[in-house]
Amino acid sequence: MGSRIHFVSLGCPKNRVDSEVMLGVAETEGYTHTQSPEEADVIVVNTCGFIEPAKQESIETILELGQLKQTGQCKKLIVTGCLSQRYGAEMAEEMPEVDHFLGSSDMLRLAPVLRDAAPRVFVGNPADWVVKATDPRRISTRGASAYVKIAEGCNRSCSFCVIPQLRGKQRSRQIADVVSEVEQLAKAGVLEVNLISQDTVSYGRDWGAKAQLPELVRAVADVSGIEWVRLFYLYPEALSDGIVELIAEHPKVVPYIDMPLQHAADGMLRRMRRGHGGDRLRKFVDTVREKLPDVVFRTAFIVGHPGETDDEFRQLCDFVSWARFDHVGVFHYSDEPTSHSFELDGKVEEHVARERAEHLMSLQREISGEKNQARVGQELRVLVEGPSEESELVMQGRWRGQAPDIDGCVYVSGGPVYPGRIYTGVVEQATDYDLIIDVGELDDPLPAASANVTEGSSDGLIHRQSDGRVILRTV
Numbered sequence: 001m002g003s004r005i006h007f008v009s010l011g012c013p014k015n016r017v018d019s020e021v022m023l024g025v026a027e028t029e030g031y032t033h034t035q036s037p038e039e040a041d042v043i044v045v046n047t048c049g050f051i052e053p054a055k056q057e058s059i060e061t062i063l064e065l066g067q068l069k070q071t072g073q074c075k076k077l078i079v080t081g082c083l084s085q086r087y088g089a090e091m092a093e094e095m096p097e098v099d100h101f102l103g104s105s106d107m108l109r110l111a112p113v114l115r116d117a118a119p120r121v122f123v124g125n126p127a128d129w130v131v132k133a134t135d136p137r138r139i140s141t142r143g144a145s146a147y148v149k150i151a152e153g154c155n156r157s158c159s160f161c162v163i164p165q166l167r168g169k170q171r172s173r174q175i176a177d178v179v180s181e182v183e184q185l186a187k188a189g190v191l192e193v194n195l196i197s198q199d200t201v202s203y204g205r206d207w208g209a210k211a212q213l214p215e216l217v218r219a220v221a222d223v224s225g226i227e228w229v230r231l232f233y234l235y236p237e238a239l240s241d242g243i244v245e246l247i248a249e250h251p252k253v254v255p256y257i258d259m260p261l262q263h264a265a266d267g268m269l270r271r272m273r274r275g276h277g278g279d280r281l282r283k284f285v286d287t288v289r290e291k292l293p294d295v296v297f298r299t300a301f302i303v304g305h306p307g308e309t310d311d312e313f314r315q316l317c318d319f320v321s322w323a324r325f326d327h328v329g330v331f332h333y334s335d336e337p338t339s340h341s342f343e344l345d346g347k348v349e350e351h352v353a354r355e356r357a358e359h360l361m362s363l364q365r366e367i368s369g370e371k372n373q374a375r376v377g378q379e380l381r382v383l384v385e386g387p388s389e390e391s392e393l394v395m396q397g398r399w400r401g402q403a404p405d406i407d408g409c410v411y412v413s414g415g416p417v418y419p420g421r422i423y424t425g426v427v428e429q430a431t432d433y434d435l436i437i438d439v440g441e442l443d444d445p446l447p448a449a450s451a452n453v454t455e456g457s458s459d460g461l462i463h464r465q466s467d468g469r470v471i472l473r474t475v
Contacts, residue, residue: 004073005031006040008065009140010058011048013196013232013404015081016140017131017149019046021107022080024136029114033138037065038072042114049083049166051334058083066097078113080106082166088123104166105129105152127153127168133181143385143397144191144420145404150178150216151197155206156235158262159273159341160305160333163198170199170206179219186225189420192383193220194404196232201239214242221252227422228252228383228400234259236276236284244291254400255292260300260329264319265312271344272305278319285323296401300329303360304353307346308333313356320363326371327407328364332357365432372430379426382410382437386419395419399435408433414440 005026009019022044023033034040043065047058058081068074078100084091085103092101100113103123112118130152131137139146153168154161182193195217197203204212221229229252231243236259247253263269266277288295301316320328332353335342384397388411395412402408417423417439425439 003031003041004034004039005042005044006034006037007044007046008037008061009046010061011046011050011054011082013147013194014149014198015046015048017137017147017196018081018104018107019044020137020140021131021135022046022110023138023140025108025110026114027138028136029111031114037068037074040068041073042076042078043068043074044078044080044110047079047081047083049081049086050162051331051336053334055083062095062098066095069097076100078102078110080104080110085123085126085166086162088121092121105168107131108135125168126166127171130171130173132173133177133184139185139188139190141404142419143383144189145194145383145385146185146190146192147194147196147404148178148181148185148220149173149197150195150200151203151206154198155202156199157273157340159271159344160302160336160339162336162339165338167198170197170202172197172204172206172212175212175216175219178216179223182220182223182226186223189225191226191420191422192228192230193226194230194232195220198233199235200231200233201235201243211240214240214246217243217246217253218250221250226252228254230254230256230258230400230403232258232403236261236281239284244288247295248292255295256298256401256403257288257292257295258298258403262300262302263305263308263312263316264301265308265315268305268308268312268316271307271341272302273340278315281319282322296326297323298327298329298403298407299325300331301360302331302333303356304333304348304350306333306335306341306344306348308348308356317360317363320360320367324367324371325364326368326401327403328361328368329406330357330360330364369430369432372432372435375427375435376430377427379424380410380435380437381422381424382412382439383422384412384417384419385409397423399437408435410435410437412436413438415442416444417442418444
């Protein structure tokens with residue numbers, strides 16, 4: 001059967017893209033991917049080192065999979081990503097079961113590692129690499145959806161964040177290169193493109209020009225075959241009228257705003273080095289809702305940052321109650337030793353931060369439930385992803401107001417329906433986070449794309465699988 005490789009990708013969607021590139025590299029080296037770590041000859045763990053819980057998860061995963069070198073088929077364990085970028089030397093001393101360490105920008109270095117032609121610690125400069133359309137890549141998301149990374153690194157100095165240390169300064173991809181990748185994805189049957197970076201609104205500024213995001217988004221949305229273009233990690237200080245107008249006007253750019261606001265109290269925003277205050281955020285939310293009346297708004301907040309008072313947390317809760325966001329993520333502060341906030345006074349006890357996070361999530365859960373209940377009876381388009389995790393007899397997908405993996409899902413009744421296709425149905429029921437949609441009785445033949453299809457192109461080989469996943473492999 002040849003050599004088999006298993007990947008574990010931890011952390012954010014940006015890490016997922018890196019893992020997909022490494023999987024593409026492995027396949028060009030003759031490896032076959034296996035879902036079972038017990039059957040793998042090589043195991044790769046792509047780590048996250050952003051906050052303490054993520055670091056702990058990464059370490060536990062490495063140690064657990066390292067046992068397969070004694071009990072399974074594993075002959076080589078490789079650790080990559082942000083954690084090894086940050087602590088590569090220390091991890092090498094403390095983890096003898098790991099054969100190789102790669103950093104956060106060393107995706108293409110996996111090739112010499114697999115050939116046994118690389119040192120054990122092979123961690124490079126985090127600013128050395130940005131993904132390109134010509135890089136081999138295997139898409140791992142289901143249902144004709146893919147992430148496209150438009151830039152790497154970040155130039156901001158938020159007090160709690162160490163991403164610039166792990167990923168370097170911002171490096172934006174050229175528009176033509178991004179469009180080339182999206183064209184390959186469209187040829188493979190991808191319908192939804194999710195544009196990601198660390199600071200998406202600053203795309204192109206590292207070229208010494210004004211931000212080029214509207215130009216990029218329009219070029220991507222105009223690619224034939226693409227139905228939905230979604231933007232992640234926007235920043236309120238610099239969201240231009242141009243991008244808001246594009247979201248409002250272009251039929252392929254979904255009215256979905258993903259913008260981590262982090263807090264709403266003036267004092268906290270100053271200590272977080274966010275560059276704006278609470279009043280500005282309220283005006284921004286009002287403006288977005290005025291110009292995009294159908295917008296789905298996702299945000300994230302940090303509670304327990306040094307100096308956060310009870311009154312400031314109350315201001316945050318009041319802001320969430322007023323804004324009525326569709327989706328909210330809440331994180332309790334992680335005290336990272338190399339961050340600016342690590343030196344600040346007024347540390348909040350961990351149990352207090354956890355209680356605040358639970359309270360805020362409880363508040364948002366009620367809002368999310370009410371918003372979902374209001375959608376009962378509405379007609380929505382649903383991108384089907386595949387069988388649900390609850391039961392293989394039930395298909396699930398997402399409407400445009402739900403991002404992959406983070407916003408809940410849609411359960412589909414009626415049909416038959418197939419992964420990687422968009423159907424229209426009526427919302428019959430709603431829970432706090434999920435919807436149930438009836439598409440009626442359909443006479444929909446099994447699409448040709450649901451069989452394993454290989455097609456050639458000048459840019460490489462494209463494989464479309466029955467669950468909607470695709471493979472891009474350059475040659």
